[in-house]
Amino acid sequence: MNDTLLLIGHGSRHRAGNEEIEQLAKNWRQRHPEWRIEVCFIELAEVLMEEGLDRAAAITPSGARVVVLPFILNAAGHVKMDIPQAVEAARLRHPATEFVCAPHLGLGRDIFAIVERRLDHLQRELAVPDPRTTGIVLLGRGSSDAGANGEMARLARWVFEAREHDLVDIAFTGITHPRLETVVQRQARLGMTQILIQPVYLFTGVLIERIGEQVERLRSAYPQLSFALGSYFGFDEEIFALLDARALAAASGEQLLDCDGCGFRRAVEAAHAHHHHPVHAAAPACGAGCDHP
Numbered sequence: 001m002n003d004t005l006l007l008i009g010h011g012s013r014h015r016a017g018n019e020e021i022e023q024l025a026k027n028w029r030q031r032h033p034e035w036r037i038e039v040c041f042i043e044l045a046e047v048l049m050e051e052g053l054d055r056a057a058a059i060t061p062s063g064a065r066v067v068v069l070p071f072i073l074n075a076a077g078h079v080k081m082d083i084p085q086a087v088e089a090a091r092l093r094h095p096a097t098e099f100v101c102a103p104h105l106g107l108g109r110d111i112f113a114i115v116e117r118r119l120d121h122l123q124r125e126l127a128v129p130d131p132r133t134t135g136i137v138l139l140g141r142g143s144s145d146a147g148a149n150g151e152m153a154r155l156a157r158w159v160f161e162a163r164e165h166d167l168v169d170i171a172f173t174g175i176t177h178p179r180l181e182t183v184v185q186r187q188a189r190l191g192m193t194q195i196l197i198q199p200v201y202l203f204t205g206v207l208i209e210r211i212g213e214q215v216e217r218l219r220s221a222y223p224q225l226s227f228a229l230g231s232y233f234g235f236d237e238e239i240f241a242l243l244d245a246r247a248l249a250a251a252s253g254e255q256l257l258d259c260d261g262c263g264f265r266r267a268v269e270a271a272h273a274h275h276h277h278p279v280h281a282a283a284p285a286c287g288a289g290c291d292h293p
Contacts, residue, residue, distance in 0.1 A: 001032075001034070001035050001247065001248075001251050002061070002063070002064040003036075003060075003064050003065045003066070003067045003250065003251055004036040004037075004038060004056045004059060004060040004064065004065070004066045004067065005035060005036065005037045005038070005067050005069055005247055005250075006038045006039070006040065006052055006053065006056045006066055006067065006068050006069065007021070007024075007025055007028075007037065007038065007039045007040075007069050007071050007243075008039075008040055008041065008042060008049060008052065008068060008069065008070050008071055008072075008083060009021040009039065009040075009041045009042070009045070009071045009072075009202075009203075010041065010042050010043070010044075010071075010072060010078065011041035011042050011043045011044035011045035011048075012044055012045070012203070012204075012205035012206060013044050013205070013206050014204060014205040014206050014208075014209070016204050016205075017203045017204045017205035017208075018041065018044075018045045018046075020203040020204060020234065021039060021041075021071065021202075021203055022039055023235075024203075024234075024235060024239070025037055025038075025039040027235065027240075028240060028243060031240065031244075032244075035247070036059060036060070038052060038055055038056045038059075039052070040052020040053070040055075042078050042082055042083070049082075049083070049086040050086060050089070050090070053066065053068075053086060053087065053089075053090035053093075053094075053099070054090070054093065054094070057090065057093075057094040057097040057099075060097055062096075065097070065098040065099065065100055066090075066097060066098070066099045066100070067100055067101075067102055067247065067250040067251070068083065068087055068099065068100065068101045068102065069102050069243065069246055069247065069250075070083055070101070070102070070103070070104040070105070071104075071105065071202070071243075072104045072105060073104070073105050073106065073107055073111065073140075073151075073200065073201075073202060074104070074106075074107065074140070074141070074143060074145075074148035074149075074151055074152070075104050075106070075145070075147065075148055075151070076143040076144070076145035076147075076148035077143070077144070077145060079104045080145070083101065084101065087099050087101060100250065102246045102247070102249065102250045103246065105202075105239075105242055105243075105246075106151065107151040107152065107154065107155045107200070110238045110239075110241065110242045111155065111200070111233070111238070111242075112155060112158050112159070113238050114233050114236050114238050114239075115138065115155065115159060115198055115200070116159070116162065118198050118230045118231075119136060119159070119163070119196055119198060119230070121230070122196040122198065122228040122229075122230055123196065123228075125228045126194050126196075126226055126228050129193070129194045129226070131163060131164040131165045131166075132164065132165070132166050133166075133191060133192055133193045133194065134165055134192065134193070134194040134195070134196060135165065135166070135167040135168075135169065135187035135190075135192035135194070135195045135196070136156075136159060136163075136165050136167065136168045136169070136195075136196045136198070137169050137170070137171050137180065137183050137184070137187070137195060137196070137197045137198070138152060138155060138156050138159065138168070138169070138170050138171070138198055138200055139170075139171050139172070139173065139180055139197055139198065139199045139200060139211060140152045140170065140171075140172050140173070140199075140200045140201075141172065141173055141174065141175075141200075141201065141207065142172030142173055142174045142175035142176045143175055143176065144175055144176070149170075149172070149176055152170045152172075152200065153170060155170075155200070156168050156169065156170045166190075166192075167187050167190060167192060169183045169186070169187065170183075171183040173207050173210065173211060174207070180197070180211070180214055180215075180218070181214070181218065184218055184222065184225075188222055188224075188225060192225070193224070193225060193226065194225065194226040194227075194228070195225055195226070195227050195228075196228050196230070197211075197215060197227060197228070197229045197230065198230040199211055199229075199230060199231070199232055201232040201233065202232060202233050202234070202239070203232055203233075203234060204232060204234075208232055211229070212229065215227055215229045
């Protein structure tokens with residue numbers, strides 16, 4: 001592959017979370033020593049997008065491209081607005097370099113496979129209880145973008161149809177509802193005696209620590225319930241496979257997103273100009289959750 005791959009992570013106030021993404025990039029390079037792989041972050045880290053795009057352009061030979069890979073699970077404002085805007089600015093700074101964007105990771109079947117394996121592990125941790133009295137909570141970050149939250153709902157539906165659990169719910173750590181405490185209260189009222197909580201997160205960070213604290217409080221508040229808390233996805237094999245697929249598809253010209261003329265962004269910018277508030281829930285986007293209709 002002659003293109004330069006730029007992995008863009010979210011960034012965290014928790015330094016360990018940023019270091020884990022950098023370690024993942026290092027591991028990915030070891031798998032493909034012939035690939036040029038760079039990493040940067042949207043916020044809360046040392047190498048942000050402007051610097052990362054400039055670095056990628058500087059090492060990209062003539063005739064090759066910079067392929068931007070959003071290392072993000074949900075297509076919310078960062079994927080639909082911040083990354084495309086940064087890429088547009090980079091095109092102006094580096095007119096001789098071609099920049100293209102691949103889709104974000106998404107919550108597709110690759111991530112579903114990770115969730116299924118994690119839930120199997122959590123059930124074994126609780127000595128394989130009856131699934132009819134064992135609730136599942138998939139816990140996401142939360143967004144003001146209804147489409148991003150809808151990806152979580154779809155994932156939960158896949159889990160429900162694949163397993164025998166009576167209750168499979170979603171909860172969010174912020175921005176939107178319901179929150180974890182509310183969902184646990186509901187499941188307890190509906191007769192669950194065990195609850196599996198699986199965070200839908202890539203790496204550690206402040207919110208992962210907060211989830212651990214929340215679950216400890218829930219154990220104290222509901223001593224009659226057994227809780228099993230899963231970990232973030234980290235270095236699961238499916239993550240590397242998904243990155244490989246995104247990179248190879250980009251190299252062959254498939255699944256590339258045009259960052260110009262995005263309907264989502266036009267709607268948001270127009271609403272901001274007239275009303276000065278975001279309209280993420282109402283703005284159009286394509287079915288794949290990318291940055292153009």
